[in-house]
Amino acid sequence: MIKASIIKEFRLIFSDLHSLAVLFLMPISFMLIMTFALSNKAEDLTKSINLNITQQDSNLAESLLKAYLSDVGFSQDINQQADVTLELASGFENALFADQANSVITFSHATSLSPQMTSLAKQHLQIALAKVKLHIYLLDAGQLSDSMPLAEQMSRVSEQTNQLKLVSFKREENYQAVQHSIPSWLVFGVFFIVLPISITLISESQNGTLLRVTTFPISNTAYFSAKLLAFYLVSFTQALVLMIIGFTVIPKLVDAPSLNVLQLVPALPLLAVTCATAVTFGAVIASQIKSHEQAIVIGGGTNILLAAISGLMVPLDIMPKAMQTIAQLSPMHWAQSGLKNLFISDSDVLSLTTALPLIIFSVICGVLALWLFELKVRKLQWK
Incomplete structure (x- = not known):
């Protein structure tokens, strides 16, 4: 009877194209879009900022x-509206x-410029001013010659101020974007299992299936457990597909190194626990939903709100301290931070402190x- 119940759930799930789209197409789209959004380098960002410099008198420092x-990429087209104005x-x-x-210097910026881009412009202004002072000092000290082309003078100053040559970076910037973005949107997609569970329970309530089940030689607990087991298998399959695509296909699209599929093996236990958390949490919500409209608003809305406060949509380290504290209470945060730690630290051991909150929450x-x-x-x- 339990085997037949599981087969029934699989048929229902895979006959519903909307559920499959929610579980597979939507998370893949999110991973792709957000990884692209995070893969831009600083020099690419500055090219989008149009800078206008006004001065009282012309001099070497201003030039x-x-x-x-x-x-460093700032555009200085006087025919375009300035994003940043330096007076x-x-x-x-x-x-x-x-x-x-x-x-x-009076620094002003357009109201349409985001706080992050404004901060980037300020940082580059500070670096540029330091280079200008060093450039003029080297000219006065005779270490630079006026007869040298300006480009060569700037190259020598930049070489002296570039201290990154003393640092070796373990990972590329785009690789870091993949490591941070993929686990977040994978977890976000997995928790959307609440919608298929809700839709199934609503349909069974409306067509009388739940009442007929009470006449079968199976308890309600066994029937519901079989249902959740079926959804768990679907959820785990979904997570595997998303992880393989996220760590092998998407990196190629953003010019980042791909991971070997075997490197995903250490994440499987945490992935299994995460799917159990998503299914049981979704079942709690689904058992209280009475209509398809409620499934979309309550089920989908809860997921989006959890993602917002868990550091999935906005990186946790740029959130205010109060929101960082709230995020510590979210199962989505536990899951995505655990996956990130596995990949960022190159650890091959699942920490019990990472999995235990998810296990307790699932139970x-x-x-x-x-x-x-x-x-x-x-x-x-x-009734």
Whole structure:
């Protein structure tokens, strides 16, 4: 009977194209879009910022500032509306070397420029000013010659200020984007199993299947457990497909190194626990939903809200401290942070402290879901 119940659930799930789209197409699309969004390098971002520099008087320092900002990609098209405007005060060059620092640049930006892009522009302005001061100092000290082409002078100054040559990076920037983005959207997709579970329970309530089951030689607990087992197998298959695509196909699209499929093996235990958490949590919500509209609003809405506060949509390390604290209470955060740690640290051992909260949460949700399902069937019998 339990085997027949599992086969029935598989037929229902794979006959519903909407459910399959929610479980597979939507998470793959999210992974692709968000990985592309995070894969941009700083120099690519500066090219989108149009810079306008106004000055009271023309001098070497002002020319050098323009040149160094152009060198890192800032556009300076006077025919376009400026994203960032730098107004240089009179005596700008002399003020750069004054004993007491005073404001000699007024920085303003368009309201349409995001806080992140504004911060990026400020950082590059600070670096450019440091290069300008060093450039003028080297000219005065005779270490640079006025007869040298400006490009060669700038190259020598940049070489002296580039301290990254002293640092070796273990991973490429695009590789880091893949490691952070893929686990987040994989977990987000897995938790959408709540919608197929909800739709199945609603259909069985409306067509009388749940009432007929009470006449079968199987308990409500066994029937519901078989149903959840079927959804668990679907969820685990979904997670495997998403992980393989995420770590082998998507990196090729963003020019990042691909992982060997065998490197995904250490993540399988955590993936199994994550799927159990998603299915039992989804079952708790599904057992209380009474219509397809509620399934979309409550089931889908809960997932989106959890993703928002768990650091899936916005990186946790740029959130305010209060939201970082709230995120620690979310099962989505436990799952995605565990997967990230496995790949970022190159660890091949699943930490018990990572899996234990998910296991405890799954057990609590599983017991609660069974109890709520029993109540649901009793209410149907009373009607």
